[in-house]
Amino acid sequence: MASSPDLLAVTGLGKTFGPGTHQKEVLRDVHFHIGYNDSLAIVGPSGCGKTTLLLMTAGLLPPTTGEIHLEGEAIQGPSRKMAVVFQAYGLFPWKRVAENILLGAQFQKLHVSQEALMAIKRELDIENLDHLYPHQLSGGQRQRVALARAMLLRPSLLLLDEPFAALDLITREHLQDHLLILFKKRKFSFVIVTHNIEEAVFLGRRIVIMDPETHGIGEIIDNPNAGTTGFRTAPDYFSKNMTLRHLIEHPHEKQPLA
Amino acid sequence: MKNSRWLDYALTIIVLTILWYGASMLLGSQLLPDPLSVLRRLLHAVREEIFWEHTAVSAWRLIAALSLAFITAVPFGLVLGSNERLDRIFAPLIYLSYPIPKIVLLPIILMLFGLGDLGKIILISLIIFFQLLITTRDAVRSLDREVVYALQSLGGNRWHFYRHVVWPVALPGIFTSLRISTGTAVAVLFFVESISTSRGLGLYLIDAWGRADYTTMFVGIIALSAIGIVLYEAFDVMERRLCAWKNL
Numbered sequence: 001m002a003s004s005p006d007l008l009a010v011t012g013l014g015k016t017f018g019p020g021t022h023q024k025e026v027l028r029d030v031h032f033h034i035g036y037n038d039s040l041a042i043v044g045p046s047g048c049g050k051t052t053l054l055l056m057t058a059g060l061l062p063p064t065t066g067e068i069h070l071e072g073e074a075i076q077g078p079s080r081k082m083a084v085v086f087q088a089y090g091l092f093p094w095k096r097v098a099e100n101i102l103l104g105a106q107f108q109k110l111h112v113s114q115e116a117l118m119a120i121k122r123e124l125d126i127e128n129l130d131h132l133y134p135h136q137l138s139g140g141q142r143q144r145v146a147l148a149r150a151m152l153l154r155p156s157l158l159l160l161d162e163p164f165a166a167l168d169l170i171t172r173e174h175l176q177d178h179l180l181i182l183f184k185k186r187k188f189s190f191v192i193v194t195h196n197i198e199e200a201v202f203l204g205r206r207i208v209i210m211d212p213e214t215h216g217i218g219e220i221i222d223n224p225n226a227g228t229t230g231f232r233t234a235p236d237y238f239s240k241n242m243t244l245r246h247l248i249e250h251p252h253e254k255q256p257l258a
Numbered sequence: 259m260k261n262s263r264w265l266d267y268a269l270t271i272i273v274l275t276i277l278w279y280g281a282s283m284l285l286g287s288q289l290l291p292d293p294l295s296v297l298r299r300l301l302h303a304v305r306e307e308i309f310w311e312h313t314a315v316s317a318w319r320l321i322a323a324l325s326l327a328f329i330t331a332v333p334f335g336l337v338l339g340s341n342e343r344l345d346r347i348f349a350p351l352i353y354l355s356y357p358i359p360k361i362v363l364l365p366i367i368l369m370l371f372g373l374g375d376l377g378k379i380i381l382i383s384l385i386i387f388f389q390l391l392i393t394t395r396d397a398v399r400s401l402d403r404e405v406v407y408a409l410q411s412l413g414g415n416r417w418h419f420y421r422h423v424v425w426p427v428a429l430p431g432i433f434t435s436l437r438i439s440t441g442t443a444v445a446v447l448f449f450v451e452s453i454s455t456s457r458g459l460g461l462y463l464i465d466a467w468g469r470a471d472y473t474t475m476f477v478g479i480i481a482l483s484a485i486g487i488v489l490y491e492a493f494d495v496m497e498r499r500l501c502a503w504k505n506l
Contacts, residue, residue: 060407078410090408094426094503103422104412133503149412 006033006069007189008057008157013066014215015052026052028215030066032208034157034189039227041204042193043244048212050193051087054161057191058084070157080108083150087162089142091134097145098130104153112152120148123185124178140171144178151182158190164199176202177229184228197248201240202232209244211251218251291473299473300480309481315457317485319375320443323382324436324489330383331390332432336424338391339398356392360385361446364453378450385446386439390432397431398424430504433497437490444486459485 013030016023026049034040042050055061057068059077068075070082083104084090091100101121105112121127124144134142143163150158160179164172176199183190194200200207205226211218221243225236275293282292303309338345364381371377401423409423451460463478498505 055407058407058411060410078413080413082411084407084411086404086408088402088404090404090411092405092408092422092426094501095422096503103414107409107413107415107418135503153412 005035007036007038007071008191009033009069010057011067011069013053013056013068014064015049015056015061016064025215027056030216032206032217032220034191034206036156036189037187038189039183039203039205040189040191040208041200041206042191042208042210043195043197043200043204043248044210044218045212045248046195048210049215050195050210051161053210054084054159054191054193058082058159060084080153081156083153083155083158085143085146085150085158085160085163087165089134089139089146091142091146091149093134095133096130097126097132097134097137100134100145101149101152104149108153110153116152120151123182124148138171139167140175143167143175147175147179147182151186154186155188158188160190160192162194163192165194165196172199173232179203180227180229197241197244201237201244202226207244209247209251213251219247221247289472291476295473296476296480300477303474303477309462309477312457312459312462312478313481313485315375316447316451316459316482319378319382319451319458320440320447320485320489322375323379323443323447324386324439326379326383327386327390327439328432328436331387332394332428335391335394336398336420336428339395339428340401340419340424345395352388352391356388360388361449364450368454373454378447378455381450382443382446386443389439389442390435393431393435394428397428401427426501430497430501433493433501436493440486440489440493444482448482
């Protein structure tokens with residue numbers, strides 16, 4: 001078990017793709033950590049290596065340099081303590097909703113009681129979708145099914161890769177609220193990768209800003225009031241949005257606004 | 259849906275029969291017997307045990323050849339499609355051997371496996387093997403990377419990967435390939451049954467042709483076509499059951 005209070009610690013993480021002279025460095029010397037029952041948003045423009053960073057954290061892609069520790073244990077592959085929600089939902093098109101939801105639990109031989117199953121479906125408002133296939137659902141419904149599937153694994157850490165990027169504004173905000181309700185009730189930590197400034201501010205208690213020029217982290221800002229559904233109307237929400245926007249648009253200016 | 263499918267079949271048969279009737283009148287019933295005479299001969303043939311023996315032997319050879327091709331090509335295609343390194347090793351071999359007309363290997367195969375059922379079955383399955391292998395491999399190659407990540411993140415192992423991802427991804431392509439292969443297999447069956455055999459619809463047909471008994475020859479054509487249609491429909495029914503998610 002870990003001596004560190006961190007749930008997740010990422011140190012010196014780097015990733016280079018391709019062989020020999022065709023090498024392309026995507027990430028360099030990335031450090032961040034996240035505690036228990038906490039949230040972290042990783043924000044940056046498209047192509048800055050956010051998804052690569054999340055996939056490495058999830059143990060789905062081996063890093064070129066650096067280490068990832070979850071509760072003190074080095075991550076060298078997918079861990080049962082983590083669950084991932086993907087941008088394109090990661091649902092299996094050939095399985096009905098009921099089968100998709102239970103797949104992870106089935107792989108990990110986790111017992112899921114009928115009550116637990118009904119509870120998560122109720123919380124995510126997907127009670128009547130069991131017999132449908134993913135392509136028969138709306139984008140929002142698909143992502144709620146993916147969230148339910150992840151939650152049934154009772155992860156300590158939930159990793160979300162631009163999970164609401166393909167959704168319209170109202171559905172996106174609705175799902176962000178759903179995530180925060182689960183977060184409050186089920187006591188887990190989450191890392192969300194997004195290119196959306198409002199989303200990062202609303203969900204991340206700390207926000208990591210990626211710098212596409214250095215392939216590393218530009219800034220990390222604290223955002224302690226985030227992570228509650230009421231935050232969207234708080235004055236701090238607007239000032240943090242301004243700060244974040246400024247830092248992303250002027251990455252090498254060290255003095256943030258607000 | 260189901261009823262309209264049978265109605266389509268019935269309408270097609272009626273149209274073909276009318277065209278056949280017209281052609282028979284134009285060419286003369288000596289060269290092209292009219293459908294009614296063929297039907298009468300068919301009704302007579304189905305009461306003879308020998309006709310069913312020929313049909314059963316041909317059906318067995320076709321089913322055995324398709325099964326042999328399936329159990330060899332599909333697992334190989336699934337592995338090649340999901341393993342880049344193995345695919346790179348085997349790709350040159352497949353590309354070189356695919357265009358070779360396997361039918362020219364008939365003498366070698368008959369010498370190796372004999373003149374009985376085995377040689378015929380192996381030749382038919384060899385011809386459809388490559389078609390099935392390449393379709394299966396390419397279907398798996400089209401796999402979305404995110405689905406693989408999803409499976410791994412859910413704790414799926416190698417067996418789960420094949421069972422829950424690779425197999426369902428490949429299945430629709432496999433059925434398409436099996437349906438196409440059915441036509442090829444019937445054609446090759448006719449060819450191999452016209453050489454050194456004592457049973458089979460190919461022989462039945464060639465024998466009638468040799469005796470200038472064109473009416474019986476057409477009975478053979480209808481019987482061979484019927485086997486092809488039944489197999490084609492069987493694959494269609496299986497696909498609708500096993501790939502229900504594709505048909506909604």
